Amino acid sequence: MTNQQCGTSRIAGCQFTLHPMSDNFVDIILSALDEVDSTKVWKDTDDVTTCVRGKMVHVFDVTKAIFLHAAKTGEHVAMSGTFSIGCPGDNEADVYMAESDEPMNLEKSQTIDQQAGCKFSLYPLGREDYMDKIYEQIDLSKARGVEVSASHYMTRLDGDVKDIFNAIEESFVAVQEKVSHTTMTFTISANSPSNK
């Protein structure tokens, strides 16, 4: 059942998987987790997913940084995940909401240039006018450095990983201002041997 552990605080979260297509996947995952400063988020990893929770700014900062540090190895690396906010019941770890807004990984992340392809979908929940909310709030024409195209059930973005994460973060932030419970799924892939 969805959202069994879902409050009223504006704590955000992301459940994601990081998949290096390499025999060396354990080292790549552990190195990425090790290089990233996750002191400002609640974090839990099990054999299926990693979950980070806290202020939106830090949830995006940490998720982006983990992907960048794994992708800079040059291996084919993919990440799939779901960002969520406003889930009724999600309040454990509210202590992380007291952190300052300064992203801990921004400086280091900015030094990594990495191209990728990404597909994402926004789900504003509990609203009959959810499609209007999407169209009203997302203006991807402002997404600098990112090529935008349509895909079944999803929107595709191509460009630098930092620009891609900026675009989906801006979209998520805008929609959740209007729709209390919003989720956003994404899959991002770098260094794929396949032609686009």
Added chain:
Amino acid sequence: MTNQQCGTSRIAGCQFTLHPMSDNFVDIILSALDEVDSTKVWKDTDDVTTCVRGKMVHVFDVTKAIFLHAAKTGEHVAMSGTFSIGCPGDNEADVYMAESDEPMNLEKSQTIDQQAGCKFSLYPLGREDYMDKIYEQIDLSKARGVEVSASHYMTRLDGDVKDIFNAIEESFVAVQEKVSHTTMTFTISANSPSNK
């Protein structure tokens, strides 16, 4: 933007990624795609995701079979995806809705025994009472052979891959009968070296 290509037919679809954590990932993916009979679905693969569309029964049959054939290699293999139905506008490839209901991969899939962990979330869209719809329609106590537990934003299932897919398919089928536009995200992982 979400759902730019989203009709009114009951065509279902799944956008997924298959990730073998192995240097041999290309062969494992191509072998799995090759072993699976996907004649009853519309299928498209690019460098980020694979999309299959058609009748619900075939979309689940093909997605499950691809994961099983990849996982039986013994490598650590994960799949993340989103099932969708009722997306306003999704009608291209309606020809696949004329296929019979006989699943093409069921017999072969039944011979593969594979344990896995899976996390999934259901998103009934466009309804203010979406949480009620979830709780009303999903009865995971009937999910035979599957251990059910709560996770942030998701529900976790552990057991045989076939039983896991049966459980999420039953949930999806039940919810979409009540809520026209429903999506369901999932991540399934097999042969992980991590302890649960």
